[in-house]
Amino acid sequence: MAEIRGFRGFRYDLGTVGSLSDVVAPPYDVIGPELQQKLYDLSPHNAIRLELTKDEPGDDESENKYTRAGQTLRNWIAEDALRQDTARSLYVYEQEFEAEGKTYTRRGFFARVRLEPFGTGRIFPHEQTMSGPKADRLKLYQATGFNLSPVFGLYPDPEIEVFRVLEPFTRKGPPLVAKDHLGVTSRLWVITDTQAISAVIGLMGPKPVFIADGHHRYETGLKYAEEQGATDPEAPANYCLMMLVSMGDPGLIILPTHRLVSGLPAVTAAQVEAALGEHFEVVGRFDNAEECWEHLEMDGGQDVLGFGTVADGKWFAAKLRDPAVMAGLAPEQSAEWQGLGVSILHKLVLEKQLAALGTPSLTFVHLVKEVTDAVAAKACQLAVLVPPATMEHVEEIAGNREKMPQKSTYFYPKLLTGLVFNSLKKD
Template structure:
């Protein structure tokens, strides 16, 4: 089994920087406009290292120079002793205030074949090369990967909840008004308890597959003891604040909604959603509340249809492929690829498909005329992720969206 252990982390010096101005979301959700805003917020914003300026290999050299200079200037301070860090995010989701707690530490790296660290989703190749170059240059984990472990007794959740009642090391809010609290855990007995609770576990990667694969490749190419661990935010599966949002598909094509329905009617039971003053929010609520079958909600922003796979069809295909338990798989394979006549491709074509997670973005894209159809799916239960990993299977690209993302810049592992 793997080892989860404390670290001598680097954190920002509160006497020299305003924490709010130096943290950032993980690199893979930052668009160009957000990147420029983060650059401007502070010369020490972590985005300067996560997404460094420059061309080709020069940008990685720039990131290396930056992190070393910040350490020299004591902008970043390293702990004298090994600690864990309790990291709590308080966020608003559909009008409800939710807290999610995880613990930051170092996770021992294992090959996926060892069945100790388990991926749950396919990843594309490009970002891995970029992350490898950054890791090689900086010799640092800037952003943690996000993993889940079994907590059948609830002991790890209870420990984190109890510790969160103490005074945090710092508190700050980001631009989305998500509150971030960080506690340094340096109590020897608490550290020992976490060590024990982390023993004999398997770890499912929820987010950060590229970062983990990068760390694995780097370890294999540089088999030094210090390279055998990766910065990880570990959440117990008993955490009620662990939320996975659905990833909807926006399609650009020549199809009208009537044309799409004509293609789909062979395999799906189709029903029109009729409401007074119907909106995407109200139609989705109806879809989510009334459907226990697999399928999706189809809309052109004017009309709304539930498309649920016919039971006979589902039973036949599900006996051949466990992936039929994923609504995103059904949308991708039985709707979008079929409509585009592209059934032999691994990934949906970017020129035709956008992936979105919130209704406001969907409405905006419809208003801009950039997409003409949207396929909305239901949230994925945590249990489905566990079922897939236990079967040694990974989910299709863009199946899950962890919300909120683990922030970048709170703790850095420099090796």
């Protein structure tokens, strides 16, 4: 069973630091140098100074970005810029945002979740991880002793039964509000009612949790807990900070992750069609990416991909003729995994059918406008529109203890860092 707890989070004292919008930041993995500097300039207390501290000349093993993050955190606590809540709480988190012209509201709650090694219990990953980010996050855990940014977890609850326990408390008082650089409005309510917390813990007990985002942070938490050697099962190091959202929440959306392919010659649509011809049938030709994407959305399947060739400005959609070919390319995977659009793209299209054209390198984008901008700028030779995986895919594949290919899902928007921090040493 997934075990969750209320916790005494550390939060900004807005009387000391000012506007919450000025001190929150996205997670480290979507921050480039320009945004990093912008967040540094926004406030001397911005969470970027913990989440992604700058390298400095002369850094060494004893003085570096990780040790600076740890010292900054301790200074903020000492000067009461960060204060620990007095009661164990759950924290309702709401995000209002726009995606592809539509407005959504996604709601969930922050809790501490007991760590368990993958494959042993009721917490399931859905994507592969890389060693580099885990080593980076472990150094930060060691230097700070905190979960700075949350893992994003999903749980099955089609009737939204769990959140209905917490929802009345969001109407009893105004939330804390922050607006980020993407225009996403975040709202936070602190729930201290012990009966409500107990009810949520009881309802969550039998439910599995699927990690939507933050796999590296979760695996780092396991490594950190192992290092700490905490024998008390309730020790803070045996838990991680997690945002939990029902799979039935109407604001939970998965954006597609399209591929911009470089490293090829100036290929034409005719060349790509010929390369795909053995296994794909062209089912539509279009003047632009928007029309091609509309065709993919109307089709709704995973076996149709959209292709745009920069050299001649043409777009077409191609449908896989026989899905059985994937069983031969990935025999160790389930039929659900083999049928994913992203699996078909990588295993069949990129690794096999287009391999003779060159060695591709990939850039990942999520919006059709990003694709059209890249094509207009000739930033790639080939653009591929990929249908998004669904929540059903995540539940089926992760529940089967398989991991989807990297960049299979993009749960938009990312969760902010800085709304609440979780100590791994002090409960």
